[in-house]
Amino acid sequence: MAPSGNQTSGMTEFVLAGFPNLNSTRVELFSVFLLVYLLTLTGNVLIVGVVGADTRLQTPMYFFLGNLSCLEILITSVIIPKMLSNFLSRQHTISFAACITQFYFYFFLGASEFLLLAVMSVDRYLAICHPLRYPVLMSGSVCFRMALACWIGGLLPVLGPTVAVALLPFCKQGAMVQHFFCDSGPLLHLACTNTKKLEETDFVLASLVIVSSLMITAASYSHIILAVLRIPSASGRQKAFSTCTSHLMVVTLFYGSAIFLYVRPSQSGSVDTNWAVTVITTFVTPLLNPFIYALRNERVKEALKDMLRKVVADFLRNLLLTENLNQKAVR
Numbered sequence: 001m002a003p004s005g006n007q008t009s010g011m012t013e014f015v016l017a018g019f020p021n022l023n024s025t026r027v028e029l030f031s032v033f034l035l036v037y038l039l040t041l042t043g044n045v046l047i048v049g050v051v052g053a054d055t056r057l058q059t060p061m062y063f064f065l066g067n068l069s070c071l072e073i074l075i076t077s078v079i080i081p082k083m084l085s086n087f088l089s090r091q092h093t094i095s096f097a098a099c100i101t102q103f104y105f106y107f108f109l110g111a112s113e114f115l116l117l118a119v120m121s122v123d124r125y126l127a128i129c130h131p132l133r134y135p136v137l138m139s140g141s142v143c144f145r146m147a148l149a150c151w152i153g154g155l156l157p158v159l160g161p162t163v164a165v166a167l168l169p170f171c172k173q174g175a176m177v178q179h180f181f182c183d184s185g186p187l188l189h190l191a192c193t194n195t196k197k198l199e200e201t202d203f204v205l206a207s208l209v210i211v212s213s214l215m216i217t218a219a220s221y222s223h224i225i226l227a228v229l230r231i232p233s234a235s236g237r238q239k240a241f242s243t244c245t246s247h248l249m250v251v252t253l254f255y256g257s258a259i260f261l262y263v264r265p266s267q268s269g270s271v272d273t274n275w276a277v278t279v280i281t282t283f284v285t286p287l288l289n290p291f292i293y294a295l296r297n298e299r300v301k302e303a304l305k306d307m308l309r310k311v312v313a314d315f316l317r318n319l320l321l322t323e324n325l326n327q328k329a330v331r
Contacts, residue, residue, distance in 0.1 A: 013093045015188075016086055016175045030087035036283050037080045043290030044069035046304060054303040060138040061127070062300075064120045065293055066149050071116065072286035075109040078102055079282050086180075099182040104162040106181065110258070110275045110281070111209045112154030117251055118213035119146050121220035124244045129227045157205050163200050183278065214255050221248065248283065257281045263319045 019029065034299040051057045051066035082102065083138045092104070127134050165184075170193040179186040184202055190193045224244060231237045294300045 014099050014182070016083075016092045016094055016180060016182075017176050017178045018083075018086060018092060018180050026087045027193065030084060033080060033087075034084055036273050037076060037084070040076050040283075040287045040290075041073060043294070044073045044286065047290050047294065047300070048073075049072060050300065050303045050307050056299060057303055060123050060143045061120070062122060063143050064116060064147065067150070068113065068116055068120070069289050069290065071109055071113045072289055075106065075113070076218055076282065076286045077110065078105045083180050094177075099177070099187075100162060100166045102157060103165060103182045103184070103187065107158045107162070107189050108154045110154070111158060113254070114209050114213040114258070116147070116154045117254065118216040121217040121251070125166055125220035128244075130225050154209075157209065161198065161202055161205065164201070165252070168195070168198075169193055178276070181282075210255065210258055214259075217251055217255075229302075237289070246297065248291055250289055253285050253288070254281060257273040257285075 004176070047069040048066050051062045051069075065176075079102070082094060082098070086094075123138060126137050130137065161184075165187055168188075168191045170190050172190075175190045177186045177190065188199060228237050257277045294304060
């Protein structure tokens, strides 16, 4: 289909529709999402900090957990700050360049997270099913290369579709994106040309990343469950599987919502139903991750307590030192 009448080749901005039927509660929504953002940043920064600082957590599982928290910090920072500013603005505009940048980083970071979740499941499989060979199979250099592969694996596949979307002709200057950020379906819905081939390409790429990583995760957990069931004692089975439950909870949340959103041939026809499910992947999962991993993991809890004790002790020591210096100065 050829581009239609009011085609705009030099698009400069879009308007973000935000949340449907909720514009009258902008102040309340701003407060809620600001709190969510601050809690997400705080929780994930604490995870990154404690994993980097505590020698007890210098293991592959926690190394990958630190990478996951970095991704959560970035993916929420791509979406929430602009959304918060729109709650306080009447225009809700986003520049074309900012929209395409948001589109790219959202899908790049999301793809990297899927790959990382698959790597984390393989790590748990090797730890439980091959404990004697685990230190060799998951050495520091291997873990670094696997993490780097996850970041690059998300970076490159999204580049082509992003360029293709950036080159699309759009029908109206300042067209309204029916979402609270520049997602794939709502953007394609605004194009003045047939986007079927681009939608099919997106479907193939989403399927490759999401379904292939899901298959790796499912295969890993199938082997883990079989290995755990062969452990004779109930306490032994519980201890072995307890190291996987946090990861499994995150996987269930993340994959369920993402498959609903992106593993389907048509994106542009799903504009009105996407936003509610996107909230789970964009806000709920990044918020819950640090609590799921920290509150269910004794090592992380102990490391956090020790780090907080050290921070408080250093603060009090510096406070006393400053007070002594001031008293000496007065004398």
